Amino acid sequence: xxxxxxxxxxxxxxxxxxxxxxxxxxxxxxxxxxxxxxxxxxxxxxxxxxxxxxxxxxxxxxxxxxxxxxxxxxxxxxxxxxxxxxxxxxxxxxxxxxxxxxxxxxxxxxxxxxxxxxxxxxxxxxxxxxxxxxxxxxxxxxxxxxxxxxxxxxxxxxxxxxxxxxxxxxxxxxxxxxxxxxxxxxxxxxxxxxxxxxxxxxxxxxxxxxxxxxxxxxxxxxxxxxxxxxxxxxxxxxxxxxxxxxxxxxxxxxxxxxxxxxxxxxxxxxxxxxxxxxxxxxxxxxxxxxxxxxxxxxxxxxxxxxxxxxxxxxxxxxxxxxxxxxxxxxxxxxxxxxxxxxxxxxxxxxxxxxxxxxxxxxxxxxxxxxxxxxxxxxxxxxxxxxxxxxxxxxxxxxxxxxxxxxxxxxxxxxxxxxxxxxxxxxxxxxxxxx
Ligand SMILES: *[C@@H]1O[C@H](CO)[C@@H](O)[C@H](O)[C@H]1NC(C)=O
Ligand SMILES: *[C@@H]1O[C@H](CO)[C@@H](O)[C@H](O)[C@H]1NC(C)=O
Ligand SMILES: *[C@@H]1O[C@H](CO)[C@@H](O)[C@H](O)[C@H]1NC(C)=O
Numbered sequence: 001x002x003x004x005x006x007x008x009x010x011x012x013x014x015x016x017x018x019x020x021x022x023x024x025x026x027x028x029x030x031x032x033x034x035x036x037x038x039x040x041x042x043x044x045x046x047x048x049x050x051x052x053x054x055x056x057x058x059x060x061x062x063x064x065x066x067x068x069x070x071x072x073x074x075x076x077x078x079x080x081x082x083x084x085x086x087x088x089x090x091x092x093x094x095x096x097x098x099x100x101x102x103x104x105x106x107x108x109x110x111x112x113x114x115x116x117x118x119x120x121x122x123x124x125x126x127x128x129x130x131x132x133x134x135x136x137x138x139x140x141x142x143x144x145x146x147x148x149x150x151x152x153x154x155x156x157x158x159x160x161x162x163x164x165x166x167x168x169x170x171x172x173x174x175x176x177x178x179x180x181x182x183x184x185x186x187x188x189x190x191x192x193x194x195x196x197x198x199x200x201x202x203x204x205x206x207x208x209x210x211x212x213x214x215x216x217x218x219x220x221x222x223x224x225x226x227x228x229x230x231x232x233x234x235x236x237x238x239x240x241x242x243x244x245x246x247x248x249x250x251x252x253x254x255x256x257x258x259x260x261x262x263x264x265x266x267x268x269x270x271x272x273x274x275x276x277x278x279x280x281x282x283x284x285x286x287x288x289x290x291x292x293x294x295x296x297x298x299x300x301x302x303x304x305x306x307x308x309x310x311x312x313x314x315x316x317x318x319x320x321x322x323x324x325x326x327x328x329x330x331x332x333x334x335x336x337x338x339x340x341x342x343x344x345x346x347x348x349x350x351x352x353x354x355x356x357x358x359x360x361x362x363x364x365x366x367x368x369x370x371x372x373x374x375x376x377x378x379x380x381x382x383x384x385x386x387x388x389x390x391x392x393x394x395x396x397x398x399x400x401x402x403x404x405x406x407x408x409x410x411x412x413x414x415x416x417x418x419x420x421x422x423x424x425x426x427x428x429x430x431x432x433x434x
Contacts, residue, residue: 033102033191033192033193034192034193035192035193035194036192036193036194036235036256036257036258036260036261037192037254037255037256037257037261038101038102038191038192038254038255038257039101039102039252039253039254039255040099040100040101040116040241040242040243040244040253040254040255040433041099041100041101041113041244041253042098042099042243042244042245042246042248042253043097043098043099043100043115044246045244045246045248048100049113050097050100050113050214050215068318068319068320069397070210071317071318072318072322072396072397072404072406073397075119075277075280075313075315075318075404075406076396076397076403076404097114097115097116097117097213097214097217097317098115098316098317098319098409099115099116099241099243099253099316099409100113100114100115100116100215101113101114101116101191101218101255102114103189103190103191103216103218104189104190105125105138105143105187105188105189105190106138106139106140106142106143106144106145106146106187106188107143107144107145107187107188108142108143109190110138110139110142110143112125112136112138112215112216113215114213114215114216114217114218115213115215115216115217115218115317116218116220116241116255116316116317117217117218117219117220117221117316117317118220118221118281118314118315118316118317118419119221119279119280119281119313119315119316119317120217120219120220120221120226120279120317121219121221121222121223121224121225121226121279122200122201122202122219122223122225122226123189123199123200123201123202123216123217123218123219123225123227124182124201124202124204124212124213124216124217124219125138125201125202125203125204125215125216126138126204126207126212126214126215126216127139127140127183127185127203127204127205128140128141129205130204130205130206130207131205131206131207131208132206132207132208132212133204133207133212133214134214134215136214136215138203138216140185140187140203143187145187145188145197146185146186146187147185147186147187147198148168148169148183148185148186149168149169149183149184149185149186149200150167150168150169151164151167151168151169152167153169155169155184155186155200156169156184158224158225159171159184160173161173162184165183168183169183169184170182170183170184170205171184172206177209177210178207178208178209178210179206179207179208179209180204180206180207180212181204181205181206181207182202182203182204182205182206183202183203183205184200184201184202184203185200185201185202185203186198186199186200186201187199187201189201191227191257192257194234194257196230196231196234199230200225200230201216201225204216220239220316220419221279221280221281222273222278222279222280222281222421223278223279226279227239228421231257234257234258235257235258235259236258236259236422237419237421237422238257238258238259238262238419238420238421238422239255239256239257239258239418239419240255240256240262240263240416240417240418240419240427241253241254241255241256241316241416241417242254242414242415242416242417242431242433243316243409243412243413243414243415243417243433244413244414244433244434245377245413245414245434246410246413247434248433248434252433252434253433254433262418262420263416263418263427263429266416266418266427266428266429267369267370267371267372267427267428267429268369268370268418268420268425268426268427269283269284269367269368269369269370269425269426269427269428270283270284270368270369270424270425271283271419271420271421271424271425271426272284272304272311274304274305274306274309274311275306276306276307276308276309277309277313280313280315281313281314281315281419281426282304282311282312282313283311283312283313283314283367283368283407283426284304284311284312284367284368285302285311285312285365285366285367285405285407286299286302286366286367286368287302287366288323288327288330288331288363288364288365288366289362289363289364289366289371290331290334290335290338290360290361290362290363290364291338291361291362292361293334294366295327295330295331295334296330297326297327297330298326301324301326301327301403302324302327302405309404310403310404311404311405312404312405312406312407313404313405313406313407314407314412314417314426315406315407315408315409316409316412317409318406318408318409319408319409319410320349320392320393320394320408320410320411321379321392321393321394321405321406321407321408321410321411322393322394322395322396322397322404322405322406322408323393323394323395323396323405324395324396324403324404324405325395325396325398325403327405328393328394328395328396329395331363331391331393332351332352332391335352335360335391336352338360338361339354339358339360342354342355342358343355345388346390347383347388347390349394350381350390350391350392350394351391351394352390352391353388353389353390353391354388354389355387355388355389356382356383356387356388356389357389358380358389360376360380362374362375362376363378363379365407370427370428372415372428374411375414375430377413377414378410378411378412378413378414378415379391379392379393379410379411380392381410392410393411412428414430414431414432414433414434415428415429415430415431416428416429416430416431
């Protein structure tokens with residue numbers, strides 16, 4: 001707790017600053033989603049309905065830190081596993097949402113702000129009667145298109161150890177101290193103006209030991225029940241997003257589904273599939289530049305390894321980029337070197353902070369076939385009150401089997417990230433969705 005204290009002061013400052021005078025009710029209109037394009041909101045945006053109501057941000061910040069760490073453990077533990085269950089049910093949900101989209105479920109539609117998650121396979125909704133969920137619940141009994149899934153139905157075969165309650169496909173799972181009870185279900189969901197009938201999702205009935213995303217989660221991973229798999233004919237495994245800054249006052253980001261209206265000209269890197277973790281979006285990170293200097297990072301630190309699952313993933317749910325220790329050290333040391341004799345401090349989990357204004361060169365991720373140069377807003381976290389800026393990245397937790405580099409959402413903000421799965425490529429281009 002004490003260790004985190006300076007960090008939440010930082011967040012307190014950053015967030016309270018950005019909230020000053022921004023959340024005028026008339027600026028918070030929720031525009032209708034256009035065809036095949038959903039608005040993306042940052043959960044802490046001043047207009048976000050899921051924003052913590054309390055003026056004090058401490059609780060939220062502590063939670064963010066804990067959940068980012070838990071997410072890293074979730075991602076790396078799955079990589080280290082010998083065999084991967086098609087759906088790692090319980091584990092997918094131990095995380096806080098960062099970006100949310102509006103999804104309508106059932107007939108007549110019930111509306112939810114679901115967390116967007118590129119590293120999860122399935123969709124989840126807290127359902128009526130749920131013990132341990134929030135107050136926004138999906139009511140299956142009010143939907144004429146809702147269907148239970150029977151235990152002997154083919155869809156139930158993807159579930160690890162289903163418990164057949166009255167021949168319904170239900171399951172109780174425990175992971176760490178966390179227990180999840182859910183029923184596999186089907187209903188029509190509507191994304192923007194597209195109705196998708198018979199969408200399979202987990203209807204959560206019990207959640208203890210951790211909080212689930214308050215209005216559910218929409219998995220955009222590559223597994224059997226992800227959005228991509230369930231909308232093959234409609235969206236052809238193609239989507240892109242622009243994640244707005246957490247400072248954004250509006251619902252200004254977007255999630256574009258399907259090949260139409262995707263960027264025509266951008267730089268791409270090859271999309272890789274790692275059999276150790278087939279749901280994740282792996283890319284080949286070859287090196288990192290600070291300014292024009294290519295850092296001296298041993299290639300094996302970044303190397304893609306299908307045998308042990310090591311490599312680099314693009315993830316929408318982790319907040320701060322994590323690099324294998326030697327890679328992080330190289331970035332950190334070069335920034336420190338450039339800052340010369342300026343007095344360095346640390347703040348919570350960040351170990352390289354300086355008094356503002358600071359002048360550091362850009363940071364470039366050198367992917368196979370594509371160099372992506374980050375703007376300072378993508379790698380510096382500013383505290384306005386204490387006038388400190390920190391390098392907003394850190395080292396991946398040590399894992400003897402396989403270290404994962406995670407390109408996280410702060411580093412993707414204000415970029416269009418295009419997942420073109422049929423062509424095995426990911427494109428990244430600057431786009432101001434503020
Ligand atoms: C808000 O925070 C204050 C002080 O931290 C606390 O006393 C109060 O109960 C909180 N309110 C809510 C609605 O959580
Ligand atoms: C699963 O959870 C439900 C609801 O809490 C409970 O009624 C049921 O007995 C549990 N089943 C098993 C096999 O633990
Ligand atoms: C990326 O930058 C490096 C070093 O500046 C350069 O050698 C390389 O050709 C660039 N790659 C691409 C795809 O532009």
